[in-house]
Amino acid sequence: xxxxxxxxxxxxxAILFGAWEIAGRIPVSYAFPTFVESxxxxxxxxxDGSLFVAYGETLKxxxxxxxISAVLGIAIGLxxxxxxxxxxxxxxxxxxxxxxxxxxxxxxxxxxxxxxxTSKVFVVCIMAMPVxxxxxxxxxxxxxxxxxxxxxxxxxxxxxxxxKIILPxxxxxxxxxxxxxISAGFIGAILSELKITPTGVGDIITYSxxxxxxxxxxxxxxxxxxxxxxxxxLLEKLEKTLFEGNYRGYASD
Amino acid sequence: MKIMGYRLPAMSSLILWGILWEIxxxxxxxxxxxxxxxxxxxxxxxxxxxSFQKALWDTAYAFFAGVFFSIVIGIPTGIMMGKNRLIDExxxxxxxxxxxxxxxxxxxxxxxxxxxxxKSIIITTTLFAIWIxxxxxxxxxxxxxxxxxxxxxxxxxxxxxAFFKIYFWxxxxxILGGVRIGVIRAVKGVIIGQLLISIVGFGxxxxxxxSNFLMAHFWAVLIVLFALAFTISEVFAYLxxxxxxxxxxx
Amino acid sequence: xxxxxxxxAFEAKVDNAVAVRGVSKNYGDVEALKDMxxxxxxxxxxSLLGPSGCGKTTLLKIIAGLLxxxxxxxxxxxxxxxGPGPDRAFVFQDFALLPWASVLRNVGFGLELRxxxxxEREAIAEKYIKDVGLAGFEKSYPHELxxxxxxxxxxxxxxxxxxxxxxxxxxxxAVDEQTRRKFQEDLLNLVQNESKTFIFVTHSIEEAVYVxxxxxxxxxxxxxxSEIIRPSGFRNKDAASIRRDPEYLDIVDEIWASLRSxxx
Numbered sequence: 001x002x003x004x005x006x007x008x009x010x011x012x013x014a015i016l017f018g019a020w021e022i023a024g025r026i027p028v029s030y031a032f033p034t035f036v037e038s039x040x041x042x043x044x045x046x047x048d049g050s051l052f053v054a055y056g057e058t059l060k061x062x063x064x065x066x067x068i069s070a071v072l073g074i075a076i077g078l079x080x081x082x083x084x085x086x087x088x089x090x091x092x093x094x095x096x097x098x099x100x101x102x103x104x105x106x107x108x109x110x111x112x113x114x115x116x117x118t119s120k121v122f123v124v125c126i127m128a129m130p131v132x133x134x135x136x137x138x139x140x141x142x143x144x145x146x147x148x149x150x151x152x153x154x155x156x157x158x159x160x161x162x163x164k165i166i167l168p169x170x171x172x173x174x175x176x177x178x179x180x181x182i183s184a185g186f187i188g189a190i191l192s193e194l195k196i197t198p199t200g201v202g203d204i205i206t207y208s209x210x211x212x213x214x215x216x217x218x219x220x221x222x223x224x225x226x227x228x229x230x231x232x233x234l235l236e237k238l239e240k241t242l243f244e245g246n247y248r249g250y251a252s253d
Numbered sequence: 254m255k256i257m258g259y260r261l262p263a264m265s266s267l268i269l270w271g272i273l274w275e276i277x278x279x280x281x282x283x284x285x286x287x288x289x290x291x292x293x294x295x296x297x298x299x300x301x302x303x304s305f306q307k308a309l310w311d312t313a314y315a316f317f318a319g320v321f322f323s324i325v326i327g328i329p330t331g332i333m334m335g336k337n338r339l340i341d342e343x344x345x346x347x348x349x350x351x352x353x354x355x356x357x358x359x360x361x362x363x364x365x366x367x368x369x370x371x372k373s374i375i376i377t378t379t380l381f382a383i384w385i386x387x388x389x390x391x392x393x394x395x396x397x398x399x400x401x402x403x404x405x406x407x408x409x410x411x412x413x414x415a416f417f418k419i420y421f422w423x424x425x426x427x428i429l430g431g432v433r434i435g436v437i438r439a440v441k442g443v444i445i446g447q448l449l450i451s452i453v454g455f456g457x458x459x460x461x462x463x464s465n466f467l468m469a470h471f472w473a474v475l476i477v478l479f480a481l482a483f484t485i486s487e488v489f490a491y492l493x494x495x496x497x498x499x500x501x502x503x
Numbered sequence: 504x505x506x507x508x509x510x511x512a513f514e515a516k517v518d519n520a521v522a523v524r525g526v527s528k529n530y531g532d533v534e535a536l537k538d539m540x541x542x543x544x545x546x547x548x549x550s551l552l553g554p555s556g557c558g559k560t561t562l563l564k565i566i567a568g569l570l571x572x573x574x575x576x577x578x579x580x581x582x583x584x585x586g587p588g589p590d591r592a593f594v595f596q597d598f599a600l601l602p603w604a605s606v607l608r609n610v611g612f613g614l615e616l617r618x619x620x621x622x623e624r625e626a627i628a629e630k631y632i633k634d635v636g637l638a639g640f641e642k643s644y645p646h647e648l649x650x651x652x653x654x655x656x657x658x659x660x661x662x663x664x665x666x667x668x669x670x671x672x673x674x675x676x677a678v679d680e681q682t683r684r685k686f687q688e689d690l691l692n693l694v695q696n697e698s699k700t701f702i703f704v705t706h707s708i709e710e711a712v713y714v715x716x717x718x719x720x721x722x723x724x725x726x727x728x729s730e731i732i733r734p735s736g737f738r739n740k741d742a743a744s745i746r747r748d749p750e751y752l753d754i755v756d757e758i759w760a761s762l763r764s765x766x767x
Binding site: 098 | 264265266267269270283285342344346347350353354355356358359361362364437440441443444445449456459460463464466475478483486
């Protein structure tokens with residue numbers, strides 16, 4: 001069965017890229033290169049190293065921002081999940097942040113922190129943290145009370161309950177929150193490059209657009225999407241291997 | 254959280270934060286944070302102005318059009334995917350991919366293909382919202398109990414009847430949930446579209462105010478936008494609650 | 504016919520591992536337990552039997568130290584209960600296993616929480632895993648086991664900590680009928696071989712009469728002990744013939760007759 005699904009994936013990819021190629025040849029628009037042209041541009045950037053240099057720039061605020069968001073986000077989420085006072089105080093903030101179009105804040109951040117790494121890291125953080133915090137706090141609060149009670153009946157201390165019961169039980173949801181946070185952070189990183197200062201991959205996009213080098217522009221965009229998708233799929237596989245025990249049912253079924 | 258035995262309502266800490274905002278603003282700690290009171294005053298001033306009304310109209314138009322398309326295209330797609338295995342296997346990887354891909358990266362493509370106007374913004378909005386609507390609709394359809402489908406057939410229901418009287422209601426809780434999340438994403442989409450594509454609507458106002466350091470105006474508009482997004486989301490949450498009584502027991 | 508014995512006659516002859524005195528527990532306006540007093544003889548199995556709402560699980564959790572009573576006191580081995588303790592172990596109705604841990608880790612979990620070193624607790628866990636008949640499944644995960652096997656893990660875990668009082672909350676209600684019967688037989692053997700005190704909550708009359716040395720019948724609204732029955736005649740028969748013993752059948756009928764009117 002997995003052969004069939006792989007085949008179908010390849011088939012649908014072929015259809016999509018084929019359509020792209022055809023659309024480029026018609027051409028749908030002067031600004032729409034064919035699939036082949038875009039791949040050629042991609043190969044060129046890959047081999048002359050410019051792609052790597054660009055990603056080096058782009059990934060810097062992304063990695064730093066995600067690292068900070070993950071650590072802080074999980075810690076805050078844990079605290080919110082455990083303390084009802086903290087929950088009352090801080091959940092609304094993150095719920096508001098989650099729903100608000102934070103992209104509007106980018107110019108403000110730029111004014112406050114300049115156009116360098118700091119404001120880009122900030123952008124990644126404000127985009128990534130809310131979902132990490134809310135997922136973590138939700139998972140912590142929804143830990144089945146049965147196993148918490150069991151731990152207390154066997155003389156578990158509060159520390160035991162947090163580290164041996166709540167965190168392991170919450171990890172799948174926390175991890176999926178991390179995935180969502182990372183993809184939001186990605187959006188933040190690209191957005192800050194397109195809006196704040198062109199560096200890295202965002203620069204390739206804006207520059208090639210301005211000189212009408214559309215194959216390069218599309219190539220860069222294609223590479224971002226592919227990278228993001230690959231990375232997130234990798235994370236999902238990692239999640240499956242780490243949390244094997246959790247994926248096939250619950251002990252109380 | 255309880256004070257003296259009274260349970261405090263869920264979002265009420267925002268009042269506390271509001272007071273904090275006022276204090277910090279009055280203290281003049283940073284010019285980025287004007288007093289909340291000033292923001293509200295500005296809000297009421299700004300709402301009546303022509304430029305605000307136009308911005309609201311531009312944004313609302315793009316937003317509602319985007320949401321409309323994402324629902325009208327997304328729900329049927331999700332239903333088809335939920336019912337037909339072949340379609341599902343072909344489309345699902347793409348839907349999942351676009352759900353987590355940084356859609357912002359696609360905006361330059363849209364600009365190049367569809368120009369710098371309203372069309373691109375609407376398409377951006379649709380793109381931001383549609384994937385979660387598709388996925389949730391699909392999930393809603395897939396969890397419909399086999400026996401309900403068999404029951405419909407055993408009583409000779411026509412396809413139209415089956416769809417409108419049974420499947421639609423059975424999948425509705427998930428569909429509503431998906432639309433609610435989609436609506437929030439659509440708000441982000443429309444703002445990001447406006448910031449990147451052509452500076453119109455609220456995006457324009459944000460740019461204008463921030464570059465002229467009119468912070469009170471900036472926060473006022475952000476609050477209005479957020480209030481609108483929240484209201485719409487709550488409308489859907491209300492609808493979800495109305496169907497919740499049967500959602501858990503299907 | 505079994506005759507309920509008075510409490511004072513009891514105390515004179517039998518040493519009580521657990522004593523409950525005047526315990527009340529309210530949930531808001533609902534009185535789950537009101538002024539309940541009961542004694543549990545050492546080394547024997549006492550059932551708490553009654554229809555839903557009679558407070559039997561509440562009482563069990565109060566004895567376990569997982570709930571606090573609004574009034575009254577509990578003594579275990581003469582010492583007042585203020586919370587969970589090493590002298591009591593609990594077996595849960597829904598098993599309460601860690602889904603992400605192997606059987607070996609689950610069985611050793613009580614010891615892990617007490618700070619016992621890994622090699623020691625694994626050795627103890629392995630012994631009890633064998634005792635409950637799960638040898639070979641040490642590395643399996645809960646989702647790979649049937650309901651009956653999962654409950655045996657829960658039982659092994661409770662036995663591993665070597666507590667003197669074993670509290671069991673409808674432990675067999677979530678498994679199928681055949682497994683349940685086997686468990687009841689195994690429980691009889693367990694009670695014979697271990698010198699522990701068992702407190703067993705159930706809503707099944709047959710089960711209670713089958714396994715218990717003493718049955719406390721609890722009635723709801725307000726919850727109270729209505730009768731204490733000590734089946735005696737067939738206690739020493741082998742597991743298979745108990746279910747056809749006339750005294751067994753009589754007691755079951757009696758209890759049903761008195762509980763019938765409380766069915767909702």
